[in-house]
Amino acid sequence: MPPSLDLYHKVKAVGWKVILVTGRKEPSRAHTADNLKAVGYSDYDLLILNSSIMSGSLGWALTKRNL
Numbered sequence: 001m002p003p004s005l006d007l008y009h010k011v012k013a014v015g016w017k018v019i020l021v022t023g024r025k026e027p028s029r030a031h032t033a034d035n036l037k038a039v040g041y042s043d044y045d046l047l048i049l050n051s052s053i054m055s056g057s058l059g060w061a062l063t064k065r066n067l
Helices: 004-015 026-038 056-066
Strands: 017-023 044-051
Touching: 017 026, 026 044
Parallel strands: 017 044
Antiparallel strands: none
């Protein structure tokens, strides 16, 4: 994960917004956020988790539309 953490810090340093997307399910949001913070991802703008209504290609299309 170090190369992606380095990129994360570079992106934040130039003022870009950071959106993290994971396949983890919504009930694990707090645990996922805690894990991200523990390894250095503490100031992201949005965390998108998988949910039953957002699964499959239709779900990803809907997610992209809402961004």
